[in-house]
Amino acid sequence: MFSKTCEHAIRAMIFVAQKSRMGEKTGIREIAKAVDSPEQFIAKILQDLSRKGLVRSLKGPTGGFFHDEHTLNRPIADIVKALDGDKIFKNCALGLKQCSESHPCPLHEEFKKLRNGISLLLEKTTLSKCSEVQAKHLVFLRR
Amino acid sequence: MFSKTCEHAIRAMIFVAQKSRMGEKTGIREIAKAVDSPEQFIAKILQDLSRKGLVRSLKGPTGGFFHDEHTLNRPIADIVKALDGDKIFKNCALGLKQCSESHPCPLHEEFKKLRNGISLLLEKTTLSKCSEVQAKHLVFLRR
DNA sequence: ACAATAAAAGAGTTTTTAGTCTTTTATTTA
DNA sequence: TAAATAAAAGACTAAAAACTCTTTTATTGT
Numbered sequence: 309m310f311s312k313t314c315e316h317a318i319r320a321m322i323f324v325a326q327k328s329r330m331g332e333k334t335g336i337r338e339i340a341k342a343v344d345s346p347e348q349f350i351a352k353i354l355q356d357l358s359r360k361g362l363v364r365s366l367k368g369p370t371g372g373f374f375h376d377e378h379t380l381n382r383p384i385a386d387i388v389k390a391l392d393g394d395k396i397f398k399n400c401a402l403g404l405k406q407c408s409e410s411h412p413c414p415l416h417e418e419f420k421k422l423r424n425g426i427s428l429l430l431e432k433t434t435l436s437k438c439s440e441v442q443a444k445h446l447v448f449l450r451r
Numbered sequence: 452m453f454s455k456t457c458e459h460a461i462r463a464m465i466f467v468a469q470k471s472r473m474g475e476k477t478g479i480r481e482i483a484k485a486v487d488s489p490e491q492f493i494a495k496i497l498q499d500l501s502r503k504g505l506v507r508s509l510k511g512p513t514g515g516f517f518h519d520e521h522t523l524n525r526p527i528a529d530i531v532k533a534l535d536g537d538k539i540f541k542n543c544a545l546g547l548k549q550c551s552e553s554h555p556c557p558l559h560e561e562f563k564k565l566r567n568g569i570s571l572l573l574e575k576t577t578l579s580k581c582s583e584v585q586a587k588h589l590v591f592l593r594r
Numbered sequence: 595a596c597a598a599t600a601a602a603a604g605a606g607t608t609t610t611t612a613g614t615c616t617t618t619t620a621t622t623t624a
Numbered sequence: 625t626a627a628a629t630a631a632a633a634g635a636c637t638a639a640a641a642a643c644t645c646t647t648t649t650a651t652t653g654t
Contacts, residue, residue: 315546349613368621369629403458404594414581418572429561438557451547492643511651512599
């Protein structure tokens, strides 16, 4: 469904969200441990997301990654778009470039519904919401 | 959603189905042209599917690929499983191995519905059905 | 039996995705 | 202001996916 990069990212972002809810920043080492991802890899990914404004970061001691009101309320869809692009929301299931309403592939109509479902879910689910759910179910983000 | 390999495969299999409905076998060259895939690549894929019993083939002149009653009625899901495995039907959206009902990730419940939708659609849609739809909408399988 | 045809098989190469190593830059606190 | 801390950046390696080339095997029609 998502690229590995994106999977790592969503887990990390939810972890950072949990920490932020507790008013804490968290560093790469802690994040990597919490979501069981390679340290340098998740660092790259978060740096990318930071540049794109999806997470905040500060250098130096007491620094780390965190969410403010704004980034905490962005939907998972934004992370997916930032890393995997919008192909999951738009592309034809059979990889046909010109597949469209007027020129549909054999799976077009049915897949439209599925993609809309995916889109709806990812757009309505915010990091804030995810970190909330987490609190109930016990922390669980390690692969 | 699917791997490129799988996208090529589904298009090719639908094309072979169309031909089979007309009582014709079709060769790699013709298939590759029809679905706009690299000849040797689609050959490999169809050989694989042939070994797995999802399409029939015969060597030599008058040979080629075709579907019999049985292969024509298999669902698209079988092609996907044969090439991409069942991860699209089963895996956790966040890549968590132990994600389950009792140990759910933050997206678990919602994604279950989506995956079920995908599963249902791909299981109910047969090659036969796809090649039927095609007849109405004009041939359209080139990427 | 032999030439032509077409799939099967094996062993590549290329490209993309995933992941690592090393150095630099910014920030804090003693 | 220097040492410690932590993210940023750049350049790299490894693995997987996508795709190609070459040879072999099976079948048919003459």
